Amino acid sequence: MQMQRLVYGPLKAAAGRGPVGSLAGHPFLIVIDGLDECEDKDEVEDLIDSMLAFFDEHPFIPLRVFITSRVEQHIQSRLDVPGVLLDNLVDHCSANDVTAFLEVLFQDARRRSPVIRAYAREHGEWPTPGEKRKLVEHIGGSFIFASAVFKFIMGSDASNNHPTTPMDRLPLTLKMNPGLDRLYAQVLARSEHIPHFFDIISTIALLEAPLPTSGIAELLGISTYEVVNVLVNLQAIIQVDSSHIRVITSASTFAHSSANFSFVDGGLACPFASVNVRRLSLILADIQSHTRTEEDTFMSNHNGI
16 A cells, blocks of 8 residues: 555656656666565565566556565565566675675775784785685675674774684684574474474485486385475575475575575574484485496496407
């Protein structure tokens, strides 16, 4: 209703009177950032439905809507329609963006910090290209982590016996956990009540190679739809095929490389993967061993033909 009164109505009225000012050449743009953070899913669905209905009724209205969001089922299911352009940022390497982001931050830090300027006069450029490259690799495309890393480097916490200069603190960041455990735990909690949740998540955390949802189902002795039922609400942290949720990859399926670290190395998300981990590890190792044996046998027979 608010969108109708504040946006759709005035635009329709203006367009009905013919091209007016900026409407004649360029559309207006509305940016909705972080739509997934809205807790009321019903309201989000209503917003999207009314938006799509408006554009269906007025396809030539000079308005565009740019939405950013993690992949959530109640959002994706409504936006995956003709007329909506979907772009998965996972498909784009953000290393260059993170590099540019850090470069701007460090340039500003050099301007503000007499300590960094004095160090640079004596030792040369800081951070060095090699140090920046290692930082970008460790950050892994997460701007949240990039910001946290930079704040740690530039902060001072001598009272806790931390090194007191940015130059001393930078190497320590390469050992930092990205600190996204709470995000993983929050998202995983949505589905923990669903049957087979713990076994499915534990399996994903332990995989070393891609495995389709049907393969996970066969491994656990359950139906494919039961696997999909668990994963459908976890797309914010688990990458699945955008059309039919067919394939999930190994531990690298998680949206950030730290996710697998969280599951298997005692992070906050670890309790979600604590059930039957030992048993699943042995099963997966046995399957991989049998697979290699069968491949070797096939090659031996093939070479003998």
